[in-house]
Every structure is written in structure tokens, then in C-alpha cells.
Amino acid sequence: MLKFKKNVEIRKMDMSIKRPAVIIFLYILYGLLMSYFNVANIIFFTLLFISFVMLFIIFRDNSLRIIFMICIFLGTFTFFHTSYRLDYISxxxxxxxxxxxxxxxxxxxxxxxxxxxxxxxxxxxxxxxxxxxxxxxxxxxxxxxxxxxxxxxxxxxxxxxxxxxxxxxxxxxxxxxxxxxxxxxxxxxxxxxxxxxxxHFPFYLDKAFVLRDRYRSNLEINMKSEDNVNLLMGMLFSEKNVDDETYANFKITGLSHVLAVSGLHVGLIYAVIVYFLSMFDIKKRYRVFIIAPVLFIYVMLAGMSFSATRAMMLCLFNEVLSMKHEEDNDPFNHTFIIASILLLINPLSIFHVSFQLSFSAVMGIFLLSPVMRNKLLDVFNEDNNIVKYFIELFCISTSAYLFTLPIIINTFGAMSVISILCNLIIVPFIAPIIIMGLIGGLSGRFVFGYIVLNLLDMILTFIRRLVKILASVPFASVSVGHLNIVVLFLYYTLLLIFAGYITISKKKKSEF
Missing domain, CATH: 2.40.50.140 (Nucleic acid-binding proteins)
Structure with missing residues (x-):
């Protein structure tokens, strides 16, 4: 009887994770949801241990194994932190x-x-x-x-x-x-x-609030319409003093994000600061010490909303990493790092609609917008910069809207049918309004500030009237019932299929 000895060569799996922040976020989310749904500790830890063992076997890289150990710790911490927050008695x-x-x-x-x-x-x-x-x-x-x-x-x-x-x-x-x-x-x-x-607050915050009060005073002196003053303060500092009619019109047209400080506002201020610092030839390693406090004070004045905080942290991540490793700068990965930090501070943040809209919009822009842009550029084959700008704007608005649509429906019970069109019309005005508002408000006691704010007053009046006309379009907003978990899963799966992140294999027809 012959025995054959088979030499089986077992190769180590050469596997890596490009974005470890996503794995960390998922473990934090796991701990949060298990605690929120009051799952028994034994079930939570059993599933956590099984996942850790599986990942430990699949991935042989020691650095990845350390990341998985961190994931276990953060998931456990979030589990108990969420329980504490839910059960806390004041x-x-x-x-x-x-x-x-x-x-x-x-x-x-x-x-x-x-x-x-x-x-x-x-x-x-x-x-x-x-x-x-x-x-x-x-x-x-x-x-x-x-x-x-x-x-x-x-x-x-x-x-x-x-x-x-x-x-x-x-x-x-x-x-x-x-x-x-x-x-x-x-x-x-x-x-x-x-x-x-x-x-008094700490010196820097106290002076910042005084500056904001003086800023509003300059607006009230130079702008004729109080409604426009409130609208501009809403755009720049998220003040919720906009009259009910204007707010309802912005909501119907899907433009309510304009009335809150978001990534657009923080990004513009960041770009302006970088531009002025570059004029004085300030080195990159020193810029962050100027940019960080300015952005922090602005976001504080704007109420520390999730979208503004996320944008501030993204700008600072970009600034720090651009010092040495600009090629490794990955905004998608940084977004999950920021989301993880915010959830570790307060796990219940995930149930706030501002958090959900902010991060789902970013996911839409990162995942869907590039695919749409490439397909549209292939169709139109345009080299005109103006056409490219509007294609870019359309793709960003559409991708953000599609990814936030289920959240909007489940939160407000309605969807804006004309949101994409309205964003294409109104959003191009926002950057000039923010820049003019900041310059005019800070120089409002001089002739130049008076001219800028009077011009801005006319622009805001035009915007309010235009939004009112758009909101009066029949069926501009449609009431929709609550979407269940199955519908949500199918909806986002279809979006990912369209974006090419999920592929469906096609069977080849047999030839005879």
C-alpha cells in the first residue's frame, strides 16, 4: 500500500485595510446600538469576541491586530457609555x-x-x-x-x-x-x-461674542430690512430668528441647510484664511496655530453644530497632514475618524438629525458625486469651465440630496420635489453672500461697509422673493409615509449599485 504525502503550501493572507477608521466606527456603532436596544451583556460580549477571533485569524498583520484590539476596547466603552447616557438622572x-x-x-x-x-x-x-x-x-x-x-x-x-x-x-x-x-x-x-x-467667558470667547453683537449692530444700522438681517445672521451664525414664512419657504424648497452653518461656511472661511496667510508667506507648520483658534471661535459662535464641527475638524486634519504627508490625505477616512470622536464624546449624537444629515450628505458627496461627474462629463464632453462648474454643483447637490432623502422623509414626513433645481439656482449665491456679509459686517461703520451691506440687502431681498416663488410651485413638497428598515436597505443598496460599489455578475449565454 502506497502512501502519498501531499505537500500543501499555506500562504499567509496578504490582506490590508485601506481605511481602518471605518472599522473603528463600525465597532463604536455596534456598541452604541446594542446598548440602545438594551441587549444583554452576555450577547454583546459573545458577538464581540467572535468577531475579534475571526478578524484575528483572517488578518496576520500585527498592526491590524492592534487596531482590532482598539476596536474591541472602543466598542465596549461605547456600550457602557451609551447605557450611562440613557439612564442618567439629573x-x-x-x-x-x-x-x-x-x-x-x-x-x-x-x-x-x-x-x-x-x-x-x-x-x-x-x-x-x-x-x-x-x-x-x-x-x-x-x-x-x-x-x-x-x-x-x-x-x-x-x-x-x-x-x-x-x-x-x-x-x-x-x-x-x-x-x-x-x-x-x-x-x-x-x-x-x-x-x-x-x-464673562474665557477672554477669547468673550471678545468673540462682543464682536458678534457689534457685527449684528452694524447690520441693523446699514440694512433696511430686519428680515434680511435675521436671514444673514442665520446663514453666518445659525441664529434661529428667521421669520416663519421665510423658514417655511426654505424648508419646502429643500434649502433649509442654507440657514445653518455647515461645511460650506467653514470651508469658505478656511480658504480665505489660507489665502491671506499665503500672502504673507507663512510656513505650513505655523499656519495651523492661526487657523485652529479662528475656526474654533467661529464654530463656537455658530453653536457647535455637528456639520460645522465636522467641517472644522476636516480642515484641521487637512492642514496638519499637508505638512508632510499630503499624498496620504484621505477626507473619507478622516470623516469616519471625526464621526468616531463625536460618538465617543456623546454616543447619543447619532440620534440627532443634524448629525445624520451632515454625515450622510458627506458620504453621498464622496461616494456618488465622482461617479455622476465622470458620467456627465463623458456625455457632454465639455472643456468650458462654467459648464464644468455647474456639472460639479449639480453632482454635489444631487448626491447629497439622494443620500439624505430617507432621513428627511423619516424626520419631517415630506420630501422636496424641486430641491435639486432650487439648490442649483440658489447655492451659487451663498459663497458671495457669506464673503460680502463678513466683510460688510466687520466694516459696517465705514462707507465701504455701508455700500457692501446695502448691496447685500438687495441681494437677500431678491433671494427671499425667488425662494417664495419656487415654494409656491404646485407639489413642490410632497408628504411621504415613514420608511421602514427594508425600504432603507434596498434604497441605499440601489445607490451603491449605481455608484459601482456593488456589482451584479451577469451570466454568459451558452453558445451551441
Whole structure:
């Protein structure tokens, strides 16, 4: 009997991961969702261990194995961090449905709607059993019958009823406030508010808020329309003082993103700073120390929205990496790094619509826009820069809209049919408006600023009237029912197939 010995050569799998930040993000997301759906610890850790073992076997690279160990740690951390955030009970919960008096510091610019004002306060002091206590938690103040001015950084005394937010039928108000690190709100009548004293933020922020107040004052002096002043402040600093009619028109036409500071605004300011620094021949290794504080202060003044924070961090990533490794600069990978950082700080951020819209729009621009642009350039075969610009604008607007559409439908229950057309018409005006607004507002006490702001006043009036006409188009906005998980999966799968990231093999016909 002959025995044959087979020499089997086993080769190590030469596998690599181009974007490890995506893997880290997925593990953080896994920990977050398992905690949110209250999955038992034993199930969470069992699945986590199985995934780790499989990846450890498949990938032989030690550096990748270290990344997987980091993923396990971050996924576990997020699991328990999310549980803590969901179960956290504020000091003020014991006063739920009670009328109390508090002294607190205003930390956000007021938002107005009809005769109601919303502000957020911190450093809340209250009296209990003859002793003064301080709560570290942020509190939302809802002021009725008032559109008053409340200075950021100042202390006020409020008397009203403390409420614990609840989950409504179509909107989980409790979860929404927790995404903002707020656990209670207080209903207050404007007559029950007293000014206590002024206080100051750190020097640089205090001066920044003073500069913003002076900026608004310059606008009010030089621009005839108060509605245009509010519109410009909404575009530049995300102030929510736009009149109801204008806001509704922008929402119907799919232009509500214009009324909040986003990547467009931060990117423009970043480009302007880089341009001026290049005029003075400042070396790259020093630029970041000028760019970082300027962008941080601007984003702080704009309310630290997710889109603005993401854009700021992307700009800083780009600036730091361009010092030595510009060829390794990968905005797609950086986006997942930023998303991971934000979720590690507050895992519940993922349930905030601003976070969802911001990152889904970026994914659409990265994944779908280049494919659309290449196909359209092949069709039109144009070398004209103006045509290329509008093709680029169309691709960016369309890809962002398609990736955010399910979120818009599930959040607002409606979709804008004319959004892409409206973005093509209005978005080209935004960059000049931002630049003119910044220059005119800062130089508003001089003749040059007066001329710029008066011209801008006319442009904004034209924009408001044009958006109103577009919003009046029949069926501009269509009500749509809630999309379930199956529809969402099929929708995004089709988008990825169109973009070429998922391929369907075709069977060849047999020839006889």
C-alpha cells in the first residue's frame, strides 16, 4: 500500500485595510446600538469576541491586530457609555412638575418662534432646605409671551415649572434633548425673569461674542430690512430668528441647510484664511496655530453644530497632514475618524438629525458625486469651465440630496420635489453672500461697509422673493409615509449599485 504525502503550501493572507477608521466606527456603532436596544451583556460580549477571533485569524498583520484590539476596547466603552447616557438622572429631576426659582448662566443665543423664546443655561443654582446647590447639568428654558434679548454669558433668575421631557408619538423629545446633554426643561413666563449680573467667558470667547453683537449692530444700522438681517445672521451664525414664512419657504424648497452653518461656511472661511496667510508667506507648520483658534471661535459662535464641527475638524486634519504627508490625505477616512470622536464624546449624537444629515450628505458627496461627474462629463464632453462648474454643483447637490432623502422623509414626513433645481439656482449665491456679509459686517461703520451691506440687502431681498416663488410651485413638497428598515436597505443598496460599489455578475449565454 502506497502512501502519498501531499505537500500543501499555506500562504499567509496578504490582506490590508485601506481605511481602518471605518472599522473603528463600525465597532463604536455596534456598541452604541446594542446598548440602545438594551441587549444583554452576555450577547454583546459573545458577538464581540467572535468577531475579534475571526478578524484575528483572517488578518496576520500585527498592526491590524492592534487596531482590532482598539476596536474591541472602543466598542465596549461605547456600550457602557451609551447605557450611562440613557439612564442618567439629573439633579433637577426631583423638582419635576414643581415651580422653583433658579439662577443660571445663559450659554446659547436665543431662538425665537412666534411669542416663544428658547435658551440653554448652565451653572444652575437652586435652594433646597435652606441650602444653595449647584447643578452641573445644562437646562433648556422655554419662555412664553416674549421675544426678549438675553445676553450670552450673563446670569438671570428664572421662576417656573421644571419638566421632564417625554417620548411623544412622532418625536422622542427626551432622546432629542439628551443628544444635546440636556435632561430637563423649564417653562417660564417672561414676567418671572430677572437680570442678575453679567459674567464673562474665557477672554477669547468673550471678545468673540462682543464682536458678534457689534457685527449684528452694524447690520441693523446699514440694512433696511430686519428680515434680511435675521436671514444673514442665520446663514453666518445659525441664529434661529428667521421669520416663519421665510423658514417655511426654505424648508419646502429643500434649502433649509442654507440657514445653518455647515461645511460650506467653514470651508469658505478656511480658504480665505489660507489665502491671506499665503500672502504673507507663512510656513505650513505655523499656519495651523492661526487657523485652529479662528475656526474654533467661529464654530463656537455658530453653536457647535455637528456639520460645522465636522467641517472644522476636516480642515484641521487637512492642514496638519499637508505638512508632510499630503499624498496620504484621505477626507473619507478622516470623516469616519471625526464621526468616531463625536460618538465617543456623546454616543447619543447619532440620534440627532443634524448629525445624520451632515454625515450622510458627506458620504453621498464622496461616494456618488465622482461617479455622476465622470458620467456627465463623458456625455457632454465639455472643456468650458462654467459648464464644468455647474456639472460639479449639480453632482454635489444631487448626491447629497439622494443620500439624505430617507432621513428627511423619516424626520419631517415630506420630501422636496424641486430641491435639486432650487439648490442649483440658489447655492451659487451663498459663497458671495457669506464673503460680502463678513466683510460688510466687520466694516459696517465705514462707507465701504455701508455700500457692501446695502448691496447685500438687495441681494437677500431678491433671494427671499425667488425662494417664495419656487415654494409656491404646485407639489413642490410632497408628504411621504415613514420608511421602514427594508425600504432603507434596498434604497441605499440601489445607490451603491449605481455608484459601482456593488456589482451584479451577469451570466454568459451558452453558445451551441
Amino acid at each position: 439633579d433637577l429631576d426631583k423638582f419635576t412638575d414643581d415651580n422653583i426659582s433658579i439662577t443660571a448662566k445663559v450659554v446659547s443665543a436665543p431662538s425665537y418662534k412666534e411669542k416663544t423664546t428658547w435658551i440653554y443655561v448652565k451653572d444652575v443654582k437652586y435652594e433646597l432646605d435652606g441650602k444653595i446647590y449647584t447643578s452641573k447639568d445644562k437646562l433648556q428654558i422655554v419662555i412664553y409671551n416674549d421675544n426678549g434679548k438675553y445676553k450670552v454669558g450673563s446670569y438671570y433668575r428664572f421662576y417656573g415649572k421644571v419638566k421632564h421631557p417625554i417620548a411623544l408619538k412622532d418625536f422622542n423629545y427626551n432622546l432629542f434633548l439628551r443628544t444635546l446633554n440636556v435632561y430637563n426643561y423649564m417653562n417660564v413666563n417672561y414676567k418671572n425673569i430677572d437680570f442678575v449680573m453679567e459674567d
